Amino acid sequence: MKKFFTLLLFLMLLFAKAQDKLVFTYDPLTGNQIKRALCFGCTGTAKSSQDIKEIESLTEEDLQKFSPDDAISYYPNPVREELYLKWEVIDQNIISSIQIYNITGQVLKTYTGNDNKGNINISFQDYSNGVYLVQLNYSQGDQKTIKIIKQ
Numbered sequence: 001m002k003k004f005f006t007l008l009l010f011l012m013l014l015f016a017k018a019q020d021k022l023v024f025t026y027d028p029l030t031g032n033q034i035k036r037a038l039c040f041g042c043t044g045t046a047k048s049s050q051d052i053k054e055i056e057s058l059t060e061e062d063l064q065k066f067s068p069d070d071a072i073s074y075y076p077n078p079v080r081e082e083l084y085l086k087w088e089v090i091d092q093n094i095i096s097s098i099q100i101y102n103i104t105g106q107v108l109k110t111y112t113g114n115d116n117k118g119n120i121n122i123s124f125q126d127y128s129n130g131v132y133l134v135q136l137n138y139s140q141g142d143q144k145t146i147k148i149i150k151q
Contacts, residue, residue, distance in 0.1 A: 031077065031131065031149040072136065078149035079124050083134070086119040093140045098122070101133040108132075124150050 025035035071088040087095060098111040098120065108127070111120060122134070127150050134146040 083122040
């Protein structure tokens with residue numbers, strides 16, 4: 001009986017850090033979880049600080065888009081500190097404002113006067129972890145919304 005309890009205690013200690021062994025995969029466009037796996041022998045699944053690129057070293061392959069022919073791209077999602085947003089002006093349809101919404105629909109911040117730059121860095125440092133919406137309002141009345149996850 002003593003050996004049984006020793007074995008049981010050993011197994012409980014072995015699985016006590018099971019959350020470190022869970023690996024999640026997310027859909028890059030929507031941020032939804034698409035896969036969950038238990039990984040034994042994994043040393044670390046999170047991106048190291050070397051994997052996270054600085055904005056100056058981004059390439060076109062790093063930027064995410066709605067579709068391959070879209071004029072708006074962004075990086076990274078999920079975001080930790082800053083979201084880099086880049087767009088191209090097509091047919092004089094400039095972006096008149098950018099609004100940040102929380103999941104309940106409350107406007108947190110509005111950026112205006114971005115029409116001639118073509119890009120912007122949006123700080124997410126002051127926001128808590130969760131889902132946010134970035135809405136781009138065009139001068140001709142169109143709107144596009146990006147779902148961003150803050151970690």
